[in-house]
Amino acid sequence: MKESQLAYPHELCCGCGMCSNVCPKNAITMKRDSIGFIYPKVDERKCIDCGLCLKTCAYKKSNLSTSVLETYVAVSTCTELNKSSSGGVFAAVAQIVIKSGGIVAGAIMDFVDGKALPRLECVSEEKGLDRILGSKYVQCDLPTDAYKAIKSHLLAGRKVLFGGTPCQVDALKEFVKGFEENLLTIDIVCHGVPSSTFFNSYLEKFQQVHDCVVTNYVFRDKARYGWNLIGSIYYSKGGRTFRKKVYGNEDSFYRLFLDGDIYRESCYTCKYACGHRVGDLSIGDYWGISKEHPEILSDNGGLINPDLGVSCLLVNSEKGRAFIAEHADSFSLYPSSYESAARNNGQLHSPAKRTPLRDMIFDAYEDYGYSGVETLYRKSKREGYTAIIIKNRVPKIVKRCIKKVLHTKR
Numbered sequence: 001m002k003e004s005q006l007a008y009p010h011e012l013c014c015g016c017g018m019c020s021n022v023c024p025k026n027a028i029t030m031k032r033d034s035i036g037f038i039y040p041k042v043d044e045r046k047c048i049d050c051g052l053c054l055k056t057c058a059y060k061k062s063n064l065s066t067s068v069l070e071t072y073v074a075v076s077t078c079t080e081l082n083k084s085s086s087g088g089v090f091a092a093v094a095q096i097v098i099k100s101g102g103i104v105a106g107a108i109m110d111f112v113d114g115k116a117l118p119r120l121e122c123v124s125e126e127k128g129l130d131r132i133l134g135s136k137y138v139q140c141d142l143p144t145d146a147y148k149a150i151k152s153h154l155l156a157g158r159k160v161l162f163g164g165t166p167c168q169v170d171a172l173k174e175f176v177k178g179f180e181e182n183l184l185t186i187d188i189v190c191h192g193v194p195s196s197t198f199f200n201s202y203l204e205k206f207q208q209v210h211d212c213v214v215t216n217y218v219f220r221d222k223a224r225y226g227w228n229l230i231g232s233i234y235y236s237k238g239g240r241t242f243r244k245k246v247y248g249n250e251d252s253f254y255r256l257f258l259d260g261d262i263y264r265e266s267c268y269t270c271k272y273a274c275g276h277r278v279g280d281l282s283i284g285d286y287w288g289i290s291k292e293h294p295e296i297l298s299d300n301g302g303l304i305n306p307d308l309g310v311s312c313l314l315v316n317s318e319k320g321r322a323f324i325a326e327h328a329d330s331f332s333l334y335p336s337s338y339e340s341a342a343r344n345n346g347q348l349h350s351p352a353k354r355t356p357l358r359d360m361i362f363d364a365y366e367d368y369g370y371s372g373v374e375t376l377y378r379k380s381k382r383e384g385y386t387a388i389i390i391k392n393r394v395p396k397i398v399k400r401c402i403k404k405v406l407h408t409k410r
């Protein structure tokens with residue numbers, strides 16, 4: 001198999017790693033390109049030209065549902081919401097699966113010597129679950145035997161829950177075809193992934209500036225800042241541990257991520273960014289909840305506290321429907337519609353737009369490293385930036401008072 005024939009066309013390769021898992025001769029390994037995204041590399045000496053990699057490529061085949069069956073506003077009632085990014089739906093499902101003796105597979109992000117190592121991992125005990133909870137806004141690595149490990153659990157008759165990006169879920173479903181009876185899949189609504197190499201360059205820069213070692217990064221620090229796009233970076237210096245608040249609209253990596261400037265090429269044409277989903281269930285933030293369903297919020301006498309996080313839950317298969325019906329007491333569920341959920345969540349109707357800044361950012365990165373990115377970031381996002389910085393620092397209570405005054409004036 002010639003490399004040029006693999007995952008064609010190259011810019012559509014989502015880096016799911018299916019081809020390297022499926023190759024009977026271990027001839028395919030995932031290698032990083034110059035900006036850190038993983039792509040298949042074929043060892044032509046080992047390749048026997050069987051074509052399995054092409055036949056099973058997630059981008060050529062697909063397990064998309066015909067349409068979403070049910071849409072809910074959902075919040076977990078059986079888990080601590082602070083550890084999850086949205087309404088904790090994944091945590092609730094994962095706990096149920098673990099309690100029934102199953103395995104949960106998802107993205108974790110360890111830190112070793114100041115470096116983030118996001119990757120897919122399986123856990124079989126409740127205490128290991130915390131590592132999978134919460135969004136890590138980078139593409140996670142897939143160990144070459146990631147899907148094989150999941151398949152072996154299924155073959156052994158164990159239940160498996162897999163939660164990941166839609167492309168990963170699609171790849172896994174293809175890989176375990178014929179053995180998926182005990183598999184439950186959840187895809188996350190995903191607007192795109194930056195590379196972990198790029199993220200690590202950003203961390204390196206932070207460490208240089210602060211003369212420290214980064215020990216953790218929580219993208220959505222709900223315990224401190226509520227249901228928001230605000231995180232925390234933890235670092236050690238002189239034997240002590242510190243924490244710095246990271247504003248999503250201010251920090252270079254986070255803002256470039258949110259603005260869609262640093263995604264993998266295939267994310268801009270993502271075929272999963274629509275109302276045909278690949279997982280049995282899909283989960284995302286229920287952005288716009290106060291407009292779509294104000295009556296269920298605690299401010300208006302309802303039971304849902306939006307500060308703790310609210311999920312949108314899409315039920316896409318009979319298996320997903322049966323699971324939710326059987327375990328309905330683990331969630332607060334309010335019927336919604338796909339149109340309502342998608343109105344404030346662009347990824348549910350189209351992929352992220354490729355921005356003019358993307359190529360410039362990656363050119364600067366290749367030429368000058370992360371310092372080049374920072375310089376370009378400051379120049380390109382200058383407009384309104386000071387206002388954002390000031391607004392971020394106005395205490396919440398003051399913001400609430402201003403909102404109230406403006407509301408009563410209207």
Ligand SMILES: Cc1cc2nc3c(=O)[nH]c(=O)nc-3n(C[C@H](O)[C@H](O)[C@H](O)COP(=O)(O)OP(=O)(O)OC[C@H]3O[C@@H](n4cnc5c(N)ncnc54)[C@H](O)[C@@H]3O)c2cc1C
Pocket residue numbers: 083084085086087088089090091105106107108118132133134135136137138139140162163164165186188189190191192193283284285286287311345347
């Ligand atoms: C890169 C990325 C982009 C996202 N974009 C959107 C968006 O545009 N709109 C939206 O509504 N929601 C988006 N989300 C999802 C959202 O942030 C929450 O993860 C989701 O709502 C689930 O919330 P939860 O509270 O149920 O579970 P959580 O505990 O927050 O999430 C856990 C689940 O997320 C998976 N996960 C976390 N990071 C990764 C990763 N890097 N790769 C693969 N799987 C991962 C875990 O495997 C697990 O299945 C995105 C998440 C990621 C990782």
